[in-house]
Amino acid sequence: MTSPRSRATLQVRPEVMDFSPYSAGLSIQEIKERYGLDTVVKLASNENPLGTSPLVQQVIRSHADHVFRYAQSGNPRLAQKIAAFFGLQTECVVTGNGSDEVIDLLIRAKARPGIDNIVAFNPCFSMYTVLARLCGVELRQTPLNDDFSFNWDALVSLTDDNTAIVFVTTPDNPSGYTPPVEEIMALAKRLPEQCLLVVDEAYMDFTGNRDAHSMMPRLADFPNVCVLRTFSKSFGLAGLRLGFGAMQPELAGYLKRIRPPFSVNILAEHAGMAAMDDTVFFNETLRVTAEGRDYLNRELAALGCTVYPSKANFIMFEAPIDGAELHEQLLRRGIILRPLNKGYGLPRHMRVTVGNAHENKVFINAFKEILNVR
Ligand SMILES: *Cc1c(COP(=O)(O)O)cnc(C)c1O
Numbered sequence: 001m002t003s004p005r006s007r008a009t010l011q012v013r014p015e016v017m018d019f020s021p022y023s024a025g026l027s028i029q030e031i032k033e034r035y036g037l038d039t040v041v042k043l044a045s046n047e048n049p050l051g052t053s054p055l056v057q058q059v060i061r062s063h064a065d066h067v068f069r070y071a072q073s074g075n076p077r078l079a080q081k082i083a084a085f086f087g088l089q090t091e092c093v094v095t096g097n098g099s100d101e102v103i104d105l106l107i108r109a110k111a112r113p114g115i116d117n118i119v120a121f122n123p124c125f126s127m128y129t130v131l132a133r134l135c136g137v138e139l140r141q142t143p144l145n146d147d148f149s150f151n152w153d154a155l156v157s158l159t160d161d162n163t164a165i166v167f168v169t170t171p172d173n174p175s176g177y178t179p180p181v182e183e184i185m186a187l188a189k190r191l192p193e194q195c196l197l198v199v200d201e202a203y204m205d206f207t208g209n210r211d212a213h214s215m216m217p218r219l220a221d222f223p224n225v226c227v228l229r230t231f232s233k234s235f236g237l238a239g240l241r242l243g244f245g246a247m248q249p250e251l252a253g254y255l256k257r258i259r260p261p262f263s264v265n266i267l268a269e270h271a272g273m274a275a276m277d278d279t280v281f282f283n284e285t286l287r288v289t290a291e292g293r294d295y296l297n298r299e300l301a302a303l304g305c306t307v308y309p310s311k312a313n314f315i316m317f318e319a320p321i322d323g324a325e326l327h328e329q330l331l332r333r334g335i336i337l338r339p340l341n342k343g344y345g346l347p348r349h350m351r352v353t354v355g356n357a358h359e360n361k362v363f364i365n366a367f368k369e370i371l372n373v374r
Contacts, residue, residue: 295357
């Protein structure tokens with residue numbers, strides 16, 4: 001006879017039962033173990049080509065003895081510094097445990113499960129889909145154009161009086177496509193009144209031209225727009241988890257009310273402030289990335305790839321051979337790229353992060369070897 005306890009079925013929400021998690025790129029350790037390699041070049045997750053800023057490292061070390069304390073709730077000093085650095089009002093800034101947390105807060109603050117919907121392009125950054133699904137909110141998507149540019153009319157046609165959020169990523173991931181900011185302003189004016197336009201600018205620094213592309217300096221004119229930024233890429237803090245949203249103060253107030261009190265930890269807070277101080281590291285990151293992007297563009301084209309123009313710190317290309325095969329051949333040589341077959345349905349497309357000069361060269365040389373080109 002079975003006890004009542006063993007017969008009891010575990011009850012979870014249906015959204016949780018069917019949940020397919022965010023699939024992260026392979027880690028360096030996994031590849032070392034699987035292929036018996038000593039060195040691995042990871043160009044899969046758009047991390048900083050220079051590593052961690054020396055100033056950030058020093059500040060983290062100097063705060064090591066403080067980790068027994070809670071951070072000051074809401075990280076006010078960090079929010080103030082972000083506001084000053086990016087030219088925002090402090091009341092507009094909501095910090096989070098990566099911009100992922102701000103995406104989650106926005107969805108939960110704005111979208112009513114079973115009633116509202118969220119609109120985005122397909123493919124889009126998978127956290128929008130993952131978190132919408134978890135929240136039980138309908139996600140409506142319209143395909144990108146064949147050249148990965150944006151079909152604004154199709155996007156707007158998916159919206160209605162129950163659209164809580166429209167997500168747009170610029171520069172886009174994984175294509176690198178970056179529309180003129182005028183197009184985003186025009187979109188903001190066309191959306192239903194209750195709808196928030198979330199512009200994810202995770203890679204904006206790498207465009208080198210925020211006037212032409214960023215909504216951040218224009219926020220005051222667009223109360224229905226929220227801009228997302230992250231410290232994971234151009235500031236080199238992916239492992240510490242720090243991002244923020246810039247939005248109208250009323251919405252920011254609601255997000256701060258519902259956010260967990262200590263989600264930005266004490267080391268992330270201090271590291272974020274140091275990262276904004278280290279302009280040498282930041283500028284060098286942008287220089288190395290722009291140089292490496294030019295190099296990879298040239299070399300990939302010379303190898304017969306279709307290269308999509310990118311303003312970000314990664315490049316999407318279509319290889320002359322099958323993407324899964326290329327991915328596997330590169331892994332054996334200790335190089336990790338992001339294949340776009342799974343999740344994106346693009347069997348020959350790959351995304352490569354712009355690394356430092358050495359990493360880029362190692363990748364191109366391995367690619368030549370795989371293609372039998374000298
Ligand atoms: C990397 C990335 C982010 C940053 O996420 P964090 O949680 O801040 O690390 C946000 N949006 C897009 C599109 C990204 O590619």
